[in-house]
Amino acid sequence: MLLIATACSAAVVDPPDEADLDLITLPVSLYIVTNETAGGASSARSIDELQAVGTRVAEIWAQADIVMDITVVGTIAVPDDVIRDIDDRDGRAFLSAAQQGRFDVPNTGLIAGFYVPSAGGANGFAPPLTRVFFVTDEPTVHDERVSSHEIGHLLGLHHVTDDRDRLMFSGTNGMALSAEEIAVARYAAQGILDGTR
Numbered sequence: 001m002l003l004i005a006t007a008c009s010a011a012v013v014d015p016p017d018e019a020d021l022d023l024i025t026l027p028v029s030l031y032i033v034t035n036e037t038a039g040g041a042s043s044a045r046s047i048d049e050l051q052a053v054g055t056r057v058a059e060i061w062a063q064a065d066i067v068m069d070i071t072v073v074g075t076i077a078v079p080d081d082v083i084r085d086i087d088d089r090d091g092r093a094f095l096s097a098a099q100q101g102r103f104d105v106p107n108t109g110l111i112a113g114f115y116v117p118s119a120g121g122a123n124g125f126a127p128p129l130t131r132v133f134f135v136t137d138e139p140t141v142h143d144e145r146v147s148s149h150e151i152g153h154l155l156g157l158h159h160v161t162d163d164r165d166r167l168m169f170s171g172t173n174g175m176a177l178s179a180e181e182i183a184v185a186r187y188a189a190q191g192i193l194d195g196t197r
Helices: 047-064 080-087 091-099 143-154 179-194
Strands: 024-035 066-078 111-116 132-136
Touching (some): 024 047, 024 080, 024 179, 047 066, 047 179, 080 091, 080 111, 091 132, 111 143, 143 179
Parallel strands (some): 024 066, 024 111
16 A cells, blocks of 8 residues: 655636746545444545545636646545544644554545545645645635645745735635746656655
């Protein structure tokens, strides 16, 4: 399993010198997280909803000429204690349980997104030094924006505090990337493809 690895309101802007950029394609898997215990907390999302989110995430990242190729949209069942840890924003327990074989994540892409019932009050989070992100069932902003924002963190981008229209500004529906962010994200995406990140 390749799960563990190191390393709408606003207009989406076109990157500078777009004709000079080669497309970088990253395989992405998206999973609805359900509880393997009957009656336990599970995501209420549907496969159709997640496919729509994936399509819109791909549209956002197209501004950087990065193709987010949604290769898998599925459902996984995980133990109750692991879901509770995610609600505490502890992705390490989830990753550790997956490595230990406590649950299976089939056909994982180079980036994997997990849609969970809640995430400790956050819209989503991406554990450092991984290629995974988590998004809650009821974020305060658009689902595709939260997902794309967390992917931004996986691609080396940090929060910005000066422009609400930007993807990396927290808590808004901004989706724009600066020329510098595009360069950083493309460098990281190529590193993921090359196995150096």
